[in-house]
Amino acid sequence: MKRFLYNITGGNPKALLEPCLVSLATGFCQIVPSLLIFAVFDTIYLAYARGQAMHMEKLWGICALLAGWMLVEYAARARAHEKTAMTAYHLSAIGRTELAEHLRKLPLGFFGRRDPATLTTMLLNDYSNVETTVSFYVPQLASAVILPVVVFLIMLLFSPQMALAMFLPLPLCFGIMWLSSGLQKKISGRHVRAREDCAGRLQEYLLGMREIKSHNLSGERFEALREAFARLKRESLRMEIMVVPIVLIAIAALRSGLTLMLLIGTFLLVGGELSLPIFLLFLLLGMRVVEPLSVALVHYAELRYTALSADRIMEIRQEPPLPGTGQAPCGGDIRFDRVSFAYRHTDVLQEVSFLAPAGRVTALVGPSGSGKSTITRLIARFWDVRQGTISLAGHDLATCDPESILARISMVFQDVYLFRDSIGNNIAVGRKNATRREVEEAAKKACCHDFIAALPQGYDTPVGEGGCTLSGGEKQRISIARALLKDAPIILLDEATASLDPENEIYVQRAINALVANKTVLIIAHRLRTIRRADWIVVLDHGRVIEQGTHEQLLAETGLYQHLWTLQGRSAGWSMRPA
Structure with missing residues (x-):
């Protein structure tokens, strides 16, 4: 009793x-x-x-x-x-x-x-x-x-x-x-x-x-x-x-x-x-x-x-939350040192090591299921690693308070979720005390102010659960506006333009360019042309890092990156023809 x-x-x-x-x-x-x-x-x-x-x-x-x-x-x-x-x-x-x-x-x-x-x-x-x-x-x-x-x-x-x-x-x-x-x-x-x-x-x-x-x-x-x-x-x-x-x-x-x-x-x-x-x-x-x-x-x-x-x-x-009480640094290099991780009994990452320099753009590429999205979620400390360490400016993330880590990170996912609330409140999720003027400035940088202003109630227009009343491109730009308003020093982009049509992709790319300025950025992309100007590219396959370098360095090698680049070049001219 x-x-x-x-x-x-x-x-x-x-x-x-x-x-x-x-x-x-x-x-x-x-x-x-x-x-x-x-x-x-x-x-x-x-x-x-x-x-x-x-x-x-x-x-x-x-x-x-x-x-x-x-x-x-x-x-x-x-x-x-x-x-x-x-x-x-x-x-x-x-x-x-x-x-x-x-x-x-x-x-x-x-x-x-x-x-x-x-x-x-x-x-x-x-x-x-x-x-x-x-x-x-x-x-x-x-x-x-x-x-x-x-x-x-x-x-x-x-x-x-x-x-x-x-x-x-x-x-x-x-x-x-x-x-x-x-x-x-x-x-x-x-x-x-x-x-x-x-x-x-x-x-x-x-x-x-x-x-x-x-x-x-x-x-x-x-x-x-x-x-x-x-x-x-x-x-x-x-x-x-x-x-x-x-x-x-x-x-x-x-x-x-x-x-x-x-x-x-x-x-x-x-x-x-x-x-x-x-x-x-x-x-x-x-x-x-x-x-x-x-x-x-x-x-x-x-x-x-x-x-x-x-x-x-x-x-x-009584389920224990993630441990850690220390404050995460406000920025710095992100380093993976021999990191291994598994979902239950399925290995996803094995001995992964690489460096994402502060203030630079690091791209993660590789076939589906190679562990790219898992890396971004481990940086945000949605899970703890099974083996190895992830450090930010030399501080082990496993010792940091998860809340303080998330305060330093802005994330833009491929599948954007909007809450059943007004558009303005959805943008302000990243910063509770943001003024309407700050929300609108973030929306302008994210190239979504014009379509929001054209809605019946403007920024007070409610959206359905998950954002079902908006198109994919509109939701993506609102998600980027969130990240711009939060103004975190670390940006994680997970296939932010993968499912967009060409017109929306142009808008989203402009918004991303405004977002990543002077930030530490990790970007996941299947379309290699979108990351060719990245400062560093990490190639993964079956949970392992198999190549690292710049776009030019990786093309000069006869590895997986060159193979993927060649395949995407061939598929660019593909079209459906009747038999």
Whole structure:
């Protein structure tokens, strides 16, 4: 239970103290009306038994107190609801933000091991489960456990026999729930996995809609999605069929205590060992105890399910971020010294060594899959190397804070992602406090001011998720404007013009020329003509550096670079002809 409370509160279980206390206070408020009703009945019964006149002033006083207590109970319920809801939503909002921030600091290898749909489900559904647990289940469960103990002690003062009869089945009830906890955990785990698989398949279906339409695949023929829904249905039914009866059996065992108390009470009443008012008091208190305990048993089953959500959240939050506390230098030479790297068990780089001088342009070329993009991501420290060192101005990047490294780098990818926000805010991503004038200046240098100004809302024009409302060339130029605004000393360009048409390529090349001025630049390009003026060219093949030099030096050798240059020269005149 300690671990569960720690997990659902994100490591702050003390936050549950006040909601539990106000819920407990509300429970005690609900007992007072039963005691007042007992007082009314006792007054009437005593007057009748003794043949005395009715004490009307006392009765009216109790009735007035009962009416006033309804307001107190309402206030207590309102306060309990407000406090539990505020605590739940506060913890959930902070938890989601902290989890998102933690995910940002994890190496990209972590995301390669995780299905994105799982993380989305965790941020949405799992935290919704936690909200419900914190706002309802835990406070009510705490009240349902403590309140019966107090009521039991009160009952012992009046009739130990009836008190014991009332609570005799309670151990059996808890024993049923405890013995079935393993089964509940197993079934809940299967249901959670089915739900995750269903979310993943649905996301895959939506993202692949273009391929589904182009290949004329109807929804009925998308078997993976259909099977995922069918499996979720089976697991949902299994959970209802196997878990709910266990809870109902436990509730039946609990309610048997009320029946047993009535039988014992009737026997004592007939035998003269118990007065009628005390018998009524036990009935009122018994009902007040059974109902919240029955609710608590239902909530306990829900808690078993929610515990899986809390465990999954804390499992992610305990994933270690990349180490390093030192500040990265503001610029300098980038040196790879015998660097090896692998994605899981697949070797990508092997003994890679080269120098990218400060203030110069270094190009990385080679066949697809040779490790070029991996090199740029290792410089940005999206992962740590398996062997060797990467240094910036002589400082090992593995000892530097990843945040400080990224602050020194601007990256322009081939596949640009724009957030679902305005164009101006997308450009300002690299510098939060940038003014509108600075954003526009960066856009002008990136050759995208004119098309932005022509849009209906200019820089306030919203773009779709991923930038789907803009063309590839427009997104590329906005990405370069981001990098220009950030003004980092190191520029990493990964195939920034590979998929552009000639007109857009001219604009993007102009933007890149403005971006790389006086910077340390690493550029990846398949079109060798775009990097012929690079200061240094590194040729990779199968994860190894096989050639280095200037364009002229590499052409003078009979190596891979010369071979690629010759092939691209031949393909430049290629055209499609009918057979």
